[in-house]
Amino acid sequence: MTLHIPTPCIESHALGQASGRRVWLKLENLQPPGSFKIRGIGAACEEHARRGKRRFVSSSGGNAGIAVAYAGRRLGIPVTVVVPETTTERARALIRAEQAELIVHGKAWHEANALAQSLLGENDAFLHPFDDPLLWQGHASLVDEVAQAGIRPDVVVLSVGGGGLYAGVVEGLRRNGWNDVPVIAVETLGADAFAQSLAQGYRVELAAITSIATSLAAKQVCAQAFALAQQHATRSATVSDLAAVSACGRFLDDHRMLVEPACGASLALGYGHADALGDAENVLIIVCGGVTATVDQLRQWRQELSEEA
Ligand SMILES: *Cc1c(COP(=O)(O)O)cnc(C)c1O
Numbered sequence: 001m002t003l004h005i006p007t008p009c010i011e012s013h014a015l016g017q018a019s020g021r022r023v024w025l026k027l028e029n030l031q032p033p034g035s036f037k038i039r040g041i042g043a044a045c046e047e048h049a050r051r052g053k054r055r056f057v058s059s060s061g062g063n064a065g066i067a068v069a070y071a072g073r074r075l076g077i078p079v080t081v082v083v084p085e086t087t088t089e090r091a092r093a094l095i096r097a098e099q100a101e102l103i104v105h106g107k108a109w110h111e112a113n114a115l116a117q118s119l120l121g122e123n124d125a126f127l128h129p130f131d132d133p134l135l136w137q138g139h140a141s142l143v144d145e146v147a148q149a150g151i152r153p154d155v156v157v158l159s160v161g162g163g164g165l166y167a168g169v170v171e172g173l174r175r176n177g178w179n180d181v182p183v184i185a186v187e188t189l190g191a192d193a194f195a196q197s198l199a200q201g202y203r204v205e206l207a208a209i210t211s212i213a214t215s216l217a218a219k220q221v222c223a224q225a226f227a228l229a230q231q232h233a234t235r236s237a238t239v240s241d242l243a244a245v246s247a248c249g250r251f252l253d254d255h256r257m258l259v260e261p262a263c264g265a266s267l268a269l270g271y272g273h274a275d276a277l278g279d280a281e282n283v284l285i286i287v288c289g290g291v292t293a294t295v296d297q298l299r300q301w302r303q304e305l306s307e308e309a
Contacts, residue, residue: 003042003071004031004141009149009284014254015270021283023270024151026142029259029289033070033098035063035215036139036288040168041127043138045071048125055080055124059109059116061087061095062215063290064129069098082116084109091292130164131222139168140175146284147176153284155277159266160185160194162218163225165288170228182233184276186265188244191216195236197226212241212301215262215290237276242305243268248298260290261301 007027015023028036041064045056054077058068061083072079079100083092085107095102105115120126128135146153156173160166166185173181185194190210197204197220205220228234239247241261248264250271251257259267266285269276277283 003046003074004039004138006145007031007142009146009151012255012270014250015267015285019270019274019277019283021274021277021281024153024282024284026146026284026286027257028142029257029263029287031289033063033067034289034291035067036142036165036286037063037067037129038070039141040132040135040138040164041067042071044127044132044134045075045077045125047134049075049077053077053123053125056127057082057116057120057124058127058129059083059113060129061091062129062292064127066091066094066098066291068127069095069100072100073098080116080119082112082119084112088292090294094291130162130218131224132164135164136168136171136224139165140172142286143169143172143176143178147178151284152178152282153181154280154282155182155184156284156286157184157186157266157269157277158286159216159262159288160187160221160225161191161216161262163194163221165286166194167222167224167228169286170232173232179232182235184235184237184269185229186237186239186269187216188213188241188261188265189238190241191218192238193219194221194225194229195238197221198229198234198236213244213261213265214292215260216265235276237269237273239265239268239273241301242309243272245298245301245305247271248293249302252295257287258293258295258298259287260293263288263290
């Protein structure tokens with residue numbers, strides 16, 4: 001038993017037509033807490049439980065915090081999530097609904113994180129949202145499932161925030177003997193720390209995040225992601241917030257599933273930026289999911305971003 005579920009990998013007729021390729025979707029949005037994060041975080045929480053930890057602590061108000069809260073409830077281990085005041089009411093409610101203790105502290109994430117760190121006792125485990133080898137190993141299981149399904153992609157498309165998903169997928173490609181399958185790492189403009197790092201040749205730290213894709217809002221990717229990009233064929237792509245939000249809307253119509261702009265960024269490659277896919281015939285898009293957006297919010301973003309454009 002794992003805390004994540006095996007997810008379907010389906011062929012998308014709509015994205016196939018839009019991009020002129022065969023497009024496969026790994027539906028991580030179907031994970032019970034709504035995103036791929038539960039793969040790595042679930043595996044890490046189980047390991048911490050085996051090591052005798054009695055509480056899980058997180059400072060993520062996004063899908064990572066929700067996954068920690070879910071894992072704790074399933075394992076019967078208390079969870080404390082410290083989030084800044086900017087965390088939406090919806091995210092707070094989702095964390096509380098998993099019976100986690102929610103502490104709202106500070107104007108920005110670093111203040112919430114500092115409080116979370118100060119709470120840590122000997123029997124507590126801190127769960128980082130992306131920079132942890134336990135997480136990468138857990139995320140890698142999604143590639144195992146694709147291989148077991150008998151699907152061999154020519155390229156894998158995924159979204160990058162802090163680079164935990166990317167690091168896990170590269171690990172999964174390697175352990176399945178797919179060292180030659182390239183990865184396209186997609187970010188929104190304004191949250192493009194990975195793209196800038198690959199272009200500059202060092203790990204760039206962004207001065208500020210200006211994208212609405214909050215799940216991609218890491219100012220710097222983890223060292224492991226940058227190191228793997230030097231070893232594994234990796235291309236970077238950036239899309240506008242409007243392209244990411246529009247892709248969410250089209251995906252909702254085409255597949256009747258709602259995902260965040262962080263995930264829409266990857267879908268946007270199939271819908272409108274197919275040139276970035278190069279000559280790949282079989283494309284695997286990781287539908288990373290996300291639960292903090294709503295239909296109303298998507299509509300509002302789309303309107304605001306269209307007016308700006
Ligand atoms: C966390 C997250 C990402 C980014 O993952 P990283 O491991 O931080 O690169 C992308 N999309 C969604 C929906 C997420 O929750």
